[in-house]
Amino acid sequence: MTPPFGRTLCAMITPFTPTGALDLDGAQHLADHLVTHGCDGLVLSGTTGESPTTTDAEKSSLIKAVRQAVGTRATIVAGVGTPDTAHTARLAREAEKAGADALLVVAPYYSRPPQDAIEAHFLTLAETTGLPLALYDIPSRTGVRIEPDTLLRLAEHPRVQAVKDCSYDFLAAQKVMSRTDDLAYYAGCDEHNLALYAVGAAGCVSTVANVVPGHLRAVLDAFDAGETARAAHLQQQVTPLIEAMMSNGLPGTVTAKALLTALNLPAGPLRPPLRPADRKTADGLRAVYDGLTTA
Numbered sequence: 001m002t003p004p005f006g007r008t009l010c011a012m013i014t015p016f017t018p019t020g021a022l023d024l025d026g027a028q029h030l031a032d033h034l035v036t037h038g039c040d041g042l043v044l045s046g047t048t049g050e051s052p053t054t055t056d057a058e059k060s061s062l063i064k065a066v067r068q069a070v071g072t073r074a075t076i077v078a079g080v081g082t083p084d085t086a087h088t089a090r091l092a093r094e095a096e097k098a099g100a101d102a103l104l105v106v107a108p109y110y111s112r113p114p115q116d117a118i119e120a121h122f123l124t125l126a127e128t129t130g131l132p133l134a135l136y137d138i139p140s141r142t143g144v145r146i147e148p149d150t151l152l153r154l155a156e157h158p159r160v161q162a163v164k165d166c167s168y169d170f171l172a173a174q175k176v177m178s179r180t181d182d183l184a185y186y187a188g189c190d191e192h193n194l195a196l197y198a199v200g201a202a203g204c205v206s207t208v209a210n211v212v213p214g215h216l217r218a219v220l221d222a223f224d225a226g227e228t229a230r231a232a233h234l235q236q237q238v239t240p241l242i243e244a245m246m247s248n249g250l251p252g253t254v255t256a257k258a259l260l261t262a263l264n265l266p267a268g269p270l271r272p273p274l275r276p277a278d279r280k281t282a283d284g285l286r287a288v289y290d291g292l293t294t295a
Helices: 024-036 056-070 085-098 115-126 148-154 170-179 190-198 213-224 228-246 252-262 279-293
Strands: 008-011 041-044 075-079 102-106 133-137 160-165 184-187 203-206
Touching: 008 213, 024 041, 024 056, 041 056, 041 203, 056 075, 056 085, 075 085, 085 102, 085 115, 102 115, 102 160, 115 133, 115 148, 133 148, 148 170, 160 170, 170 184, 170 190, 184 190, 190 203, 190 213, 190 228, 203 213, 213 228, 228 252, 228 279, 252 279
Parallel strands: 008 041, 008 203, 041 075, 075 102, 102 133, 133 160, 160 184, 184 203
Antiparallel strands: none
16 A cells, blocks of 8 residues: 555654743754655654643644745655544644644544544544544553544545554454555554554654664565565664653653753643653663663
């Protein structure tokens, strides 16, 4: 399947100024850096982009600024998911006006609606704009799955084009991919990037790409070139950084911002309730990063 939104997508952090305001100049700098170093898609205002604590107006301003910075060099996928269908639809319309190419829509969280309600939620959004949708399945955060049969029914809508998969259900992902050619799968968990790609996924949406976009792209490049052993080796090389950033008890937003700050790239503070990594954690992250990039 041709990747509808690119192949190596970064779930980009949202830079803030030292006072906590939206840093549009920093966002443009970071977006240009990420695209220059290997990303062909950027996901804005996802959880990694601190969407729960940015305003609707800030989300639109971020899309406009990043579009100006990257032009047509990368696809912009706007995160618009909320637990409220009407609010999500408003965000979708504003994202379309601001210049997004596609929408990332998470399953409605906390209220745990049944599958028919989840399906109706997504279908409403598919009819709200002319933009294609990527559905975000992350039950550990939302409290509810998008079940395989629901995904298969939704894939019949022409604007439902992709899934960002954080279900940790590898069999279910393969089940859906084996039964439809109309739904592109993207690995949403960096440890699954190569594994899911090898069985037919379109690519990845990566938090770790904030700091090593070229390394993650190289894994997929090697696989596409038929160099499967090299692809596996490259994935194994980046695994310690994936573990350090994503499995140490802190959100990926926190660890990504700690590393970006250390690398003198735009990041800035986090908005409460998130708090910055402590010095020991930040130093440990930098040591793992240096071990990868100087190898």
